[in-house]
Amino acid sequence: MEQARKIEQDCDTFVRVFMASSLPQLRYMFCRAGLTAQEVNRRVASCQAMVLDSLWHWAQQDRNVNLLNIGFFRQSPPHVRAHIAMQRFKQPHPQPPMTILLDQIRLLCHRDQEVLEFVRDLNFQMSYSRNCLGHLTHIRSNSFSCAALCRVQGLCTIRGQRAVNIVTWGGSVPLPRHLKEEYINYASRYIWHPLVGLQVLLNGERSPSGQMVQVVPANAPFMLLCSTYTFNQHHDGRVVEVYPCSYCRAMFPSTRSPKGYVHYTLYKSSETGESDSYNRFSKGNCAECAAFSAMFHVTKQTCRIVGADPRVTVQRLGVGQLSVPLTLC
Numbered sequence: 130m131e132q133a134r135k136i137e138q139d140c141d142t143f144v145r146v147f148m149a150s151s152l153p154q155l156r157y158m159f160c161r162a163g164l165t166a167q168e169v170n171r172r173v174a175s176c177q178a179m180v181l182d183s184l185w186h187w188a189q190q191d192r193n194v195n196l197l198n199i200g201f202f203r204q205s206p207p208h209v210r211a212h213i214a215m216q217r218f219k220q221p222h223p224q225p226p227m228t229i230l231l232d233q234i235r236l237l238c239h240r241d242q243e244v245l246e247f248v249r250d251l252n253f254q255m256s257y258s259r260n261c262l263g264h265l266t267h268i269r270s271n272s273f274s275c276a277a278l279c280r281v282q283g284l285c286t287i288r289g290q291r292a293v294n295i296v297t298w299g300g301s302v303p304l305p306r307h308l309k310e311e312y313i314n315y316a317s318r319y320i321w322h323p324l325v326g327l328q329v330l331l332n333g334e335r336s337p338s339g340q341m342v343q344v345v346p347a348n349a350p351f352m353l354l355c356s357t358y359t360f361n362q363h364h365d366g367r368v369v370e371v372y373p374c375s376y377c378r379a380m381f382p383s384t385r386s387p388k389g390y391v392h393y394t395l396y397k398s399s400e401t402g403e404s405d406s407y408n409r410f411s412k413g414n415c416a417e418c419a420a421f422s423a424m425f426h427v428t429k430q431t432c433r434i435v436g437a438d439p440r441v442t443v444q445r446l447g448v449g450q451l452s453v454p455l456t457l458c
Contacts, residue, residue: 133193136305139255139272140188143226144181144201146254151230152177154247158237176233182216183226184273189217190308222315227251227275227303228419235298241280244298245368248275249360275300276359277371279416281424283353295427299419313413318448321418322425324432328380329413330446342442345388347431352384353424356394357416370395377417 155176159169188194196202202213223229231248238244255271270276282296302309317326327344358368372395373381382389383396424430434442 130193132305132307133191133195134198136188136191136194136272137198139305140184141200142255142271143184143273146251147180147226147230148177150254151247151251155230155233155237158234162237176230179223179229180226182219183223183229185213185216186219186223187225187273187304187308187312189214190311191305221319222312224316224320225303225312226273228300231275231278231298231300241296244280245278245358248278248300249368252276252360272305273303275303275416277301277357277416279355279357279420281353281355281417281420283351283424283428285351285428295424297420297423297427299416299421299423301416302414309414316418317413318446321422322430322432323448324425324430325380325418325422327432327434327443327446327448329418330448331442332412342434342436344432344434346390347433350390350428350430353381353391353421354394355381355391355417355420372396373417374415376412377415381417381421 152173156169156173159172164172188199189196196210196214202210205213224232227248230251231244234247235244238247252271252274255274256269277300279299280296281299282294285293285295302312304312313329317329320326321329324344324346331342331344355373357371357373359371360368373393381391384390384392385396
């Protein structure tokens with residue numbers, strides 16, 4: 130019940146900050162991009178609807194959440210209340226609200242720092258409030274905030290002729306802790322690229338012969354550059370670059386290894402003995418999963434399963450039709 134009460138409070142906070150801060154910034158970015166006033170209004174309204182519908186959907190995946198405890202719901206007219214309540218049953222699952230918002234702003238920001246500052250400021254406003262003296266007081270991290278962002282960069286050859294610089298962004302799963310697993314299982318099957326999703330689902334399992342079942346690129350991908358950042362809410366939302374955790378180093382191997390294809394701007398080998406800060410969460414929670422998945426989708430990266438029959442493995446994991454072919458090795 131305590132988790133449900135926190136979700137209810139976090140919903141009110143998210144709506145307040147999103148409507149008062151994020152939407153005006155998004156409107157400014159659309160105007161800066163040269164869109165007409167009519168098109169700006171349409172896109173802002175569309176983003177608002179998608180983000181809020183996703184918020185109500187995921188909040189109600191906790192069956193103990195009572196919408197009447199959410200101020201925005203109580204103050205809404207009957208037809209809006211009915212719409213909010215129906216979002217609980219929406220299928221398929223939408224992406225989390227912060228993920229939808231990140232997908233909107235990443236294409237509109239002129240600089241990488243602008244993306245980081247947008248998410249940092251949103252997190253900060255959802256985690257702090259002013260007391261009666263006007264001083265900032267840290268409340269707690271919002272359940273729907275994005276704790277980390279990952280930036281992946283690479284060169285893609287178009288039709289074998291022109292090399293294009295591609296940058297993708299991804300965030301850690303911005304949902305309450307007990308709902309993360311549900312989204313990760315869904316995203317691994319239906320949203321993320323198989324090179325990411327299948328690795329998360331397999332989670333290091335072995336075949337009957339004892340061989341590690343792996344999902345690897347079918348053709349050697351070009352080298353990718355990866356940077357990951359977190360937002361320290363206890364120090365004015367300071368943006369800090371961090372090392373990849375052991376999960377990510379295994380799924381997306383570093384160029385330091387023979388078959389690696391990722392250059393991490395910060396790298397910590399497992400031999401250091403230092404603990405991984407993100408391994409307390411499920412495999413798939415890290416921002417790298419979303420960022421690398423987006424990159425593999427854009428570059429149409431193919432993959433193969435090593436150590437098991439791909440058809441049997443895919444069927445056993447309950448994965449639908451894949452967007453890329455799998456071959457047996």
